[in-house]
Amino acid sequence: MRPDELVPALRAAGCVFAEEEAELLLREAPDEATLDAMIARRVAGEPLEQVVGFAEFLGLRIAVAPGVFVPRLRTTLLARKARDRLQPGDVAVDLCCGTGAIGAFLRYATPEAEVHATDLDPAAVACARRNLPPERVHEGDLYDALPDSLRGRIAVIAANAPYVPTDAIALMPPEARDHEHRVALDGGSDGLDIGRRVFAEAPAWLVPGGSVLLETSRAQGGVAGAYAAAAGLAVTITTADDVDGTVVIGTLTPRS
Structure with missing residues (x-):
């Protein structure tokens, strides 16, 4: 042509x-x-990022592979809020990492941090290992994939878990619906099946004062915040209209 x-x-x-x-x-x-x-x-109809093999994410060139969830502009809010809570020497986790874009950004922004990533999808794990140190990318179901040595040591957990309600997947653009693995999209009947688990299991992994940050839709924010509160976390909900982003933050307050 x-x-x-x-x-x-x-x-x-x-x-x-x-x-x-x-x-x-x-x-x-x-x-x-x-x-x-x-x-x-x-x-x-294949996503442009999968065609060219990379996506731009907060100034970084992130390797993308067929079937793997493509980093969205809205997720830059999650990445920036996670960065703001990360200090040199801290441990951070990119949970449900997909390409590992959030983890890659955290490593770039805070090189002295120890960044890990997890995903259930083998294709995503293989892709993330191109963007992060391979030994720091773990395959498995949420926290089950992490080394037990990290329990109680994590300062920041950033989770772009699937949050599209099952019945709404058919309404998604074909680029996502037909070219990204369903496991990266389907959040169950209300879109928060995975998010509930992210919050419920986080306290066992967080250091006192540590935070777990979950991307949601604006409509889901209040319900997701309630799940974080039920897990004993102090809740903050932040939004950014310029990127259409919503992040629910749960912080493990130190015991007095």
Whole structure:
């Protein structure tokens, strides 16, 4: 396909930012055959980030793989709030890590921190090991994947757990619905099946004064906050309209 044909083809496929996407595809394709293959994948609806193999996240280039959850702009709020609570020498965990974008940002922002990541999806674990030290990325179900030596030592847990209600997945854009593994999307009937567990199990892993941060939708924030409070955590809910982000923060207050 000629460069002058690329933008119309992308626009016809429904790509809102066709000019920007065309520029990126032209820059990343090493030859014409690869470009044609990339265009075909994108026109067929595959996420741009999976086509080019990376996503931009808070200034970092994060490796992305087919089927793995693509980092969203809204998740930058979660990453920044986690960074604000992290000090040199602290332990942090990127829970339900997907590509490991949050963990990679925390390592970049606080190099002296010890950052771990977990995910249940083997494809996500393999991808995250390209963005983080492989030995720090653990495969398994939430906290069960973590080394027991971290129990009671973690200062920051950042969790972008699945929070789309099961019945709402069919309403998601095809890019997500058809090209990201369902395990990264499905949060159960109310979208908070995983979030409830994140909060309930967090106190056993947090250091006193440590925080667990969970991304949710704005509508879910109050309910998620109630789950955090039920786990004995002090609750803060923060939102950012510019990125459409909502984060529920539960802090383990030190005993007096």
